Amino acid sequence: MENLDQTIKACQQGNALAWEALIKAYQGKVFGVAFYMLKDKSEDAAQEVFIKLYRNLGQFHSSAQSFLPWLLTIARNCCLDRLRKSKTKMKYESDAEVEPETIADGIESPEEGTVEEQRKELLYQAIDKFDQTNKDILLLKDIQGLKTEDVAAVLEMPTGTIKSRSNRAKIKLAKALSNFSQFKIKASGN
Amino acid sequence: MNCEKFKTVIKEFIAGELSETEHEHCGNHIAECESCLTLWSALVESELDHSIKLKAGFSQSILQDVGLDACQQSEAMLCDYLELKLDPLQTELLKNHLQDCENCQATQVSLQILDAELGALAEISPSPNFIKLVLAQTLEVEPAESILKRLTGIDFQALFVQLMRRPRFPIEAAFAATVLWTSFFGVPTGIVFSAQADALPLVSPEVVQERIEDFQSNVNAGMDSIPVVVSEQFQNFSTASRSFLEDRRDASQQNRIALRESITNWYSNSIFNFSVDD
Numbered sequence: 001m002e003n004l005d006q007t008i009k010a011c012q013q014g015n016a017l018a019w020e021a022l023i024k025a026y027q028g029k030v031f032g033v034a035f036y037m038l039k040d041k042s043e044d045a046a047q048e049v050f051i052k053l054y055r056n057l058g059q060f061h062s063s064a065q066s067f068l069p070w071l072l073t074i075a076r077n078c079c080l081d082r083l084r085k086s087k088t089k090m091k092y093e094s095d096a097e098v099e100p101e102t103i104a105d106g107i108e109s110p111e112e113g114t115v116e117e118q119r120k121e122l123l124y125q126a127i128d129k130f131d132q133t134n135k136d137i138l139l140l141k142d143i144q145g146l147k148t149e150d151v152a153a154v155l156e157m158p159t160g161t162i163k164s165r166s167n168r169a170k171i172k173l174a175k176a177l178s179n180f181s182q183f184k185i186k187a188s189g190n
Numbered sequence: 191m192n193c194e195k196f197k198t199v200i201k202e203f204i205a206g207e208l209s210e211t212e213h214e215h216c217g218n219h220i221a222e223c224e225s226c227l228t229l230w231s232a233l234v235e236s237e238l239d240h241s242i243k244l245k246a247g248f249s250q251s252i253l254q255d256v257g258l259d260a261c262q263q264s265e266a267m268l269c270d271y272l273e274l275k276l277d278p279l280q281t282e283l284l285k286n287h288l289q290d291c292e293n294c295q296a297t298q299v300s301l302q303i304l305d306a307e308l309g310a311l312a313e314i315s316p317s318p319n320f321i322k323l324v325l326a327q328t329l330e331v332e333p334a335e336s337i338l339k340r341l342t343g344i345d346f347q348a349l350f351v352q353l354m355r356r357p358r359f360p361i362e363a364a365f366a367a368t369v370l371w372t373s374f375f376g377v378p379t380g381i382v383f384s385a386q387a388d389a390l391p392l393v394s395p396e397v398v399q400e401r402i403e404d405f406q407s408n409v410n411a412g413m414d415s416i417p418v419v420v421s422e423q424f425q426n427f428s429t430a431s432r433s434f435l436e437d438r439r440d441a442s443q444q445n446r447i448a449l450r451e452s453i454t455n456w457y458s459n460s461i462f463n464f465s466v467d468d
Contacts, residue, residue, distance in 0.1 A: 035314050051327055123308070145309070
């Protein structure tokens, strides 16, 4: 988003148009986080994220570069709060390490929807097999594209750990998904 | 030599296993026959590829013998390689490994696909009325703290937290509440003085004595003329009692007003004097 600094300042002064533009620019990412962590009821969570953002926007005084990490932190915390209140807590907050050979086990190859939708469904199923820290790292670094330093600050972990864990998780995922035809089709296309 | 004969001996020709005369005949044939030349070229290329693969397998076996795993090191570097974060030497070494290792080539392709797929999960389109819902929930109820802060320039939330953290806050709050109460409603001892005023003698002893004597004389007179005069005496007694009670209530009211006025005057003078002196 261009002029993010000025847009945020306008929002802090109560400018409704600026607030609308800010929602429009970041609603997709907030929805992406909510769906990644909650799957269903992601719209309710996304609404709650923006309401919290609006109430706390007056406290944001950093540069525009740190706005996305800040917003994604709010979104992640909001989703974690919802998970803690629900029964799906254990599914996301699992600590079990997975091996590349076992990731593909139990994943059902989807037969409905377009090839793109099938690939997304497979990817979500495979990511669900990881422990929470790896899920968080994949979400913030590899999906949302945050810098390693920002991810380290959000998760309160060393940058080296973030980098190595991200690489390992991606290699495991890549190897597991290469067994599915939905991913082979695209590979041969490349 | 014709084409049929050449095809039967082509493998031996490529392998160099023919006699010198047969080898010369085959060479003369592919120089004249274009189709056999094409076939010979294709077979020679495939043989060359095969020899390269054997060479790669050879290097892997040597690495295993000395306890090194090139594929493991390659996997650890692949992500940085795709993000162009490797230095030139590491890049060159990894490229060299990828040329010969089919497994790592497959992993590289899978990683490239995965990067694209993960990026596609970053944003999900919400429902069309999502913005309207959020705007309705945020702009209608503007946060109170931001209005106050905007109007006054004071962060009341931070100020409140700072105030609550003061160690003597309860004592200070109690003192402030006392000052406010006395400023608006006066010293609360008025209740005590009012009770004392009610307890004070409200009529003079002489009046009381007179009433008692009247009562006794009325009773005596009544006893003498029972039952003829009793109702009349009783009526006199009631009238006297009512008069006694009315007198007492009036006196009590007057005493209370007078007492309150004197206390108020005293308190006002005290505050005034205190303010001047201070």
